[in-house]
Amino acid sequence: MNNRLRITATLHCDLLIIGSGGAGLRCAANVLDKRPETRVIALTKNAHPQKSHTSTAQGGLAAVDPGDPEDKTIYHMFDTWKGSDCTADQDVIKKICDSSWEQILWLENRGMHFSRNPKGKLSKRTFGGHTLNFGETSAYRAVFEADRTGKGMMDTCWGESLKRNISFLNQSIGTELLFKAGRCVGCLVFKLKEGEFIRIFSGATVLATGGSGQVFKITTNCRQNTGDGPAVALQAGLPMMDPEAIQFHPTGMIGPGILASETLRSVGGILRNKDMEPFMAHYAPRMKELAPRDLVARAIASEIRKKRGILSSDHKVEHVWIDLRHLPDAVHEQQIPEVSGFFKKFLNLDPKSELCPVHPSSHYQMGGISTNAFGEAQDHLQRRVPGLFAIGECAAASLHGFNRLGTNSLLELITMGKFVGNKVLAYLDHLSKEPTATVDFISFDRFSQYLEARGKNKIGQIRIDMQELMTENVGVFRTEEGLSKTIDALRELKDRADQTALGCKSLRMNQELLQRWELDNLLTVSMAISQAALNRRESRGAHFRDDFPERDDAFNHHTIVIMGSFNKVEIKKREIDMSIFKAKDQHFEKFDFIERAY
Amino acid sequence: MASHYHITLKIRRYDPENRRSWIQNYHLEAGRILRFVDLFRKINNEQDPTFSWNSSCEHGQCGTCSVKINGKPLLACELLVENAVQYFNTPVFNVEPLEVAPVVRDLVFDLTKAYKRIDQVKPYVISPANPPSDQDEYSISPNEMKQYINATRCINCFCCSSACISSHRNFLGPNAMLASMIRVLDPREKEKAQRLKILYGHRGVYRCHSSRACSFVCPKEIDVAHFVALAKAGRFNDPNNE
Ligand SMILES: Cc1cc2nc3c(=O)[nH]c(=O)nc-3n(C[C@H](O)[C@H](O)[C@H](O)COP(=O)(O)OP(=O)(O)OC[C@H]3O[C@@H](n4cnc5c(N)ncnc54)[C@H](O)[C@@H]3O)c2cc1C
Ligand code: SF4
Ligand code: SF4
Numbered sequence: 001m002n003n004r005l006r007i008t009a010t011l012h013c014d015l016l017i018i019g020s021g022g023a024g025l026r027c028a029a030n031v032l033d034k035r036p037e038t039r040v041i042a043l044t045k046n047a048h049p050q051k052s053h054t055s056t057a058q059g060g061l062a063a064v065d066p067g068d069p070e071d072k073t074i075y076h077m078f079d080t081w082k083g084s085d086c087t088a089d090q091d092v093i094k095k096i097c098d099s100s101w102e103q104i105l106w107l108e109n110r111g112m113h114f115s116r117n118p119k120g121k122l123s124k125r126t127f128g129g130h131t132l133n134f135g136e137t138s139a140y141r142a143v144f145e146a147d148r149t150g151k152g153m154m155d156t157c158w159g160e161s162l163k164r165n166i167s168f169l170n171q172s173i174g175t176e177l178l179f180k181a182g183r184c185v186g187c188l189v190f191k192l193k194e195g196e197f198i199r200i201f202s203g204a205t206v207l208a209t210g211g212s213g214q215v216f217k218i219t220t221n222c223r224q225n226t227g228d229g230p231a232v233a234l235q236a237g238l239p240m241m242d243p244e245a246i247q248f249h250p251t252g253m254i255g256p257g258i259l260a261s262e263t264l265r266s267v268g269g270i271l272r273n274k275d276m277e278p279f280m281a282h283y284a285p286r287m288k289e290l291a292p293r294d295l296v297a298r299a300i301a302s303e304i305r306k307k308r309g310i311l312s313s314d315h316k317v318e319h320v321w322i323d324l325r326h327l328p329d330a331v332h333e334q335q336i337p338e339v340s341g342f343f344k345k346f347l348n349l350d351p352k353s354e355l356c357p358v359h360p361s362s363h364y365q366m367g368g369i370s371t372n373a374f375g376e377a378q379d380h381l382q383r384r385v386p387g388l389f390a391i392g393e394c395a396a397a398s399l400h401g402f403n404r405l406g407t408n409s410l411l412e413l414i415t416m417g418k419f420v421g422n423k424v425l426a427y428l429d430h431l432s433k434e435p436t437a438t439v440d441f442i443s444f445d446r447f448s449q450y451l452e453a454r455g456k457n458k459i460g461q462i463r464i465d466m467q468e469l470m471t472e473n474v475g476v477f478r479t480e481e482g483l484s485k486t487i488d489a490l491r492e493l494k495d496r497a498d499q500t501a502l503g504c505k506s507l508r509m510n511q512e513l514l515q516r517w518e519l520d521n522l523l524t525v526s527m528a529i530s531q532a533a534l535n536r537r538e539s540r541g542a543h544f545r546d547d548f549p550e551r552d553d554a555f556n557h558h559t560i561v562i563m564g565s566f567n568k569v570e571i572k573k574r575e576i577d578m579s580i581f582k583a584k585d586q587h588f589e590k591f592d593f594i595e596r597a598y
Numbered sequence: 599m600a601s602h603y604h605i606t607l608k609i610r611r612y613d614p615e616n617r618r619s620w621i622q623n624y625h626l627e628a629g630r631i632l633r634f635v636d637l638f639r640k641i642n643n644e645q646d647p648t649f650s651w652n653s654s655c656e657h658g659q660c661g662t663c664s665v666k667i668n669g670k671p672l673l674a675c676e677l678l679v680e681n682a683v684q685y686f687n688t689p690v691f692n693v694e695p696l697e698v699a700p701v702v703r704d705l706v707f708d709l710t711k712a713y714k715r716i717d718q719v720k721p722y723v724i725s726p727a728n729p730p731s732d733q734d735e736y737s738i739s740p741n742e743m744k745q746y747i748n749a750t751r752c753i754n755c756f757c758c759s760s761a762c763i764s765s766h767r768n769f770l771g772p773n774a775m776l777a778s779m780i781r782v783l784d785p786r787e788k789e790k791a792q793r794l795k796i797l798y799g800h801r802g803v804y805r806c807h808s809s810r811a812c813s814f815v816c817p818k819e820i821d822v823a824h825f826v827a828l829a830k831a832g833r834f835n836d837p838n839n840e
Contacts, residue, residue, distance in 0.1 A: 046654055046662065047652055047654070047662050047706075047709035047710070048662075048709050048710060048713055048754075050660070050713075050753075050754060051654045051655075051660045051661070051662045051709075052654075052660075053654070053655065055655070055659060055660050055753075056655040056657070056659040056660060066733065104735075105729070105733075105734070105735060108729075108735045108736065109726055109729050109735070109736070109786070110722070110723060110726065111722060111723040111726070111781070111784060111786055111787075113743070113747065113750045114735075116738055116739070116740050116743060117740075118739075118740060119737065119739075120736075120737035120738050120739045120740070120742075121735060121737060122735055146747075148659070148751070151659065151753070152750075155721070155750075156722075158721075159721050159722030159723075160722060162717060162721070162722065163720070163722045163724075168710075170709070170710045171710070193702050193708065222654045222655040222656065222660070223653050223654055223655075223656060224654060255631065255632075255633070255636070256633070256656055256657045256675065257657075258657045313601070313629055314629025314630065314631050314632050315629070315631075315632070315636075342657075345658070345676060346631075346633065346657065346676075346678070347631050348630070348631050348678050348680060348681065458643065458647065459647060460639070460642050460643030460644075460647060461643060464643065502647070503646070503647045503648045504647070504648035506613070506614075506615050508614045508615065508702075508703065509614065509650055509702045509703035509706055510648075510650075510703075511642075511648075511649075511650040511651075511703075511706075512642075512647045512648055515647075
């Protein structure tokens with residue numbers, strides 16, 4: 001073992017939060033609000049909590065205002081259920097939708113700068129999939145802060161935690177959960193700047209590490225979203241639920257992967273291939289560009305597969321065009337100024353006179369660490385794992401099933417953050433004494449292996465190969481053949497990764513060492529996604545199998561993946577909670593396995 | 599314009615193990631719309647995996663990738679190769695970390711330490727006024743919000759702090775002043791006295807000597823100097839705002 005690896009300190013706290021995005025800090029703020037003396041430590045891999053991915057969410061935050069004369073919580077619940085392609089859990093939907101407005105008020109009362117209407121009250125906007133009266137018309141249900149809703153939320157949750165004496169450990173990664181007699185008692189932490197391992201013993205531990213978008217080549221996600229949370233959980237023998245459910249946005253801008261919003265198509269933007277053909281007519285003759293997201297994403301991917309894409313020589317990706325040149329100046333200036341601005345800023349082109357390159361962009365991971373409706377982590381038999389909780393994009397309770405509605409995930413962060421905070425307090429009440437036990441861990445073995453490995457492979461190249469492989473075969477289109485091939489190829493990539501000598505052996509702020517660890521996480525999550533996708537021989541929500549294009553009732557269940565090791569993956573099932581349907585209250589029939597058609 | 603450029607990045611590197619600092623030259627063949635973060639990644643993937651740099655969202659929303667290019671603080675994710683060549687009129691670029699906090703390695707500086715200045719102005723509502731009722735939000739008219747909403751767009755990239763000569767000494771810095779002013783103007787904040795004390799205290803706005811460098815470099819195009827000037831003119835001391 002590498003003799004420079006040592007535990008340099010052992011810290012004790014009541015609550016350890018691994019990941020200081022919106023979810024983690026909403027939880028921290030709740031705990032500290034209710035019980036200010038709680039000792040809370042929050043980790044972030046980023047340089048600072050404010051740099052978390054939550055800060056980049058733009059659009060809005062869904063919640064039914066009880067003062068709204070038209071909108072009702074039951075409609076929001078229905079939209080979420082239908083949107084999920086009937087794979088969300090109804091107990092979770094109900095809990096979250098019921099407490100949504102209360103949480104908006106929490107944010108507002110604590111100083112979030114929501115956009116206002118002329119009367120000074122919160123403005124609301126519409127979002128795809130949110131409707132009144134079970135699909136009749138669009139609902140104005142999303143509150144927002146201009147085009148920076150996530151930032152407003154992040155600033156508020158961070159500020160509220162800071163105010164209450166939280167201890168932040170920035171640029172510190174949770175590498176491994178610690179267990180004692182089946183109970184999670186903390187985490188091993190590697191402090192990147194100092195290059196030191198520390199051990200944190202905690203009464204309760206919350207995983208809130210965010211998404212895993214970096215699995216794919218084009219993503220809207222930030223650089224830190226490498227699926228660490230699910231990988232750490234899988235490594236601890238805990239299951240990941242529905243990893244195959246990944247949402248792609250049809251039109252990500254080449255390069256930064258940022259969303260070129262849906263609006264571009266609704267104002268009349270036309271998708272074209274390399275022969276300038278408006279190809280949507282072949283895929284959706286009636287709706288064309290206005291067809292649902294997933295259909296458009298598949299149409300774009302099909303064109304690229306059929307060699308009708310264009311290669312970006314700068315970013316080395318194939319793409320199609322979105323043509324906005326025919327739109328009147330007024331549309332450019334009044335209806336799509338932000339997106340036009342992004343094309344100008346990041347691609348140096350003028351959408352008024354030039355074609356804009358787009359490609360489906362991986363956007364959101366619906367699945368994650370398996371939890372119950374209270375955010376308590378579960379093992380594969382759905383037994384609670386004492387002391388361990390998971391929230392936010394890294395977790396699956398599940399609110400989103402196989403397809404997330406826009407604006408529902410920010411809502412999930414604040415509501416589940418609060419619920420988990422309450423659960424943590426109750427758990428701490430019943431915890432007898434501080435765990436000071438020594439526990440086993442494997443991180444040193446892993447890091448030693450990274451530092452001492454030999455071989456000419458390059459981490460960057462392996463990551464690129466993995467992203468290309470996943471984008472090609474496990475992206476918007478999936479087939480038995482492609483998935484099987486991918487699983488074999490992932491094993492090879494893992495072998496290559498293990499034979500990679502690092503150029504820099506220092507422990508302090510060694511970006512290469514971090515990337516090596518992240519690569520293992522990305523490969524682990526990729527393997528879980530691919531195996532689950534192979535197993536699910538149907539199409540549902542964002543998971544589309546070319547060879548099984550319909551939804552199949554035989555798969556009306558969640559996927560549970562456990563990984564004994566990288567090469568040993570087991571797939572199990574978890575029942576979908578149908579409690580709203582089973583309660584037989586008014587409108588219960590809307591919560592059956594209905595068709596997801598718009 | 600050319601489709602490709604031969605670029606030289608002269609990167610200031612720092613190794614914390616032996617506290618050695620040096621300039622390393624990297625020669626790159628770069629497409630015209632690659633951004634500087636793409637160039638950094640290209641260096642990692644093709645030439646030198648040991649070079650460290652910071653970023654997160656990589657689309658100008660988080661303020662993590664701030665660097666100095668030919669002396670100008672900016673976001674590396676927003677600088678395209680062809681714009682850089684044109685703006686600086688050269689294909690050779692000096693790349694350095696911002697000096698607002700100690701450097702950890704290469705271009706990575708210690709943002710946690712830089713943020714200490716923001717923490718000092720208490721970037722939250724210290725003492726919230728009572729909302730109209732439990733079930734209600736505050737009413738804040740769009741006109742009232744207009745006074746400070748631009749300041750809330752700040753992403754704490756610290757470019758302004760880097761450009762501001764005063765903030766290298768005792769001044770908390772332009773972005774800290776913005777964070778402070780927001781809550782002075784926010785009608786939901788009751789605790790105005792403490793706020794004004796920070797704003798007008800010995801590390802506050804009077805340290806500014808109106809060079810406007812902050813507004814010039816802000817990637818969010820916030821007129822930071824304007825806000826600071828308003829505060830210096832005593833605008834926020836107005837009893838109507840208390
Ligand atoms: C461009 C874009 C726009 C979006 N717009 C919307 C929208 O309008 N509405 C909506 O509802 N949703 C939106 N989303 C989705 C939403 O932003 C995310 O799902 C949500 O912010 C995730 O929050 P989180 O708290 O779970 O994780 P994050 O905010 O990603 O935070 C994760 C935290 O964990 C830390 N971390 C990661 N790994 C480790 C580790 N190993 N150890 C320690 N810390 C770690 C990170 O540093 C970070 O602090 C959008 C997403 C994108 C990409
Ligand atoms: S105007 Fe004031 S705050 Fe801005 S850079 Fe100059 S001295 Fe600093
Ligand atoms: S005011 Fe502008 S330059 Fe200064 S930190 Fe904020 S965003 Fe950056």
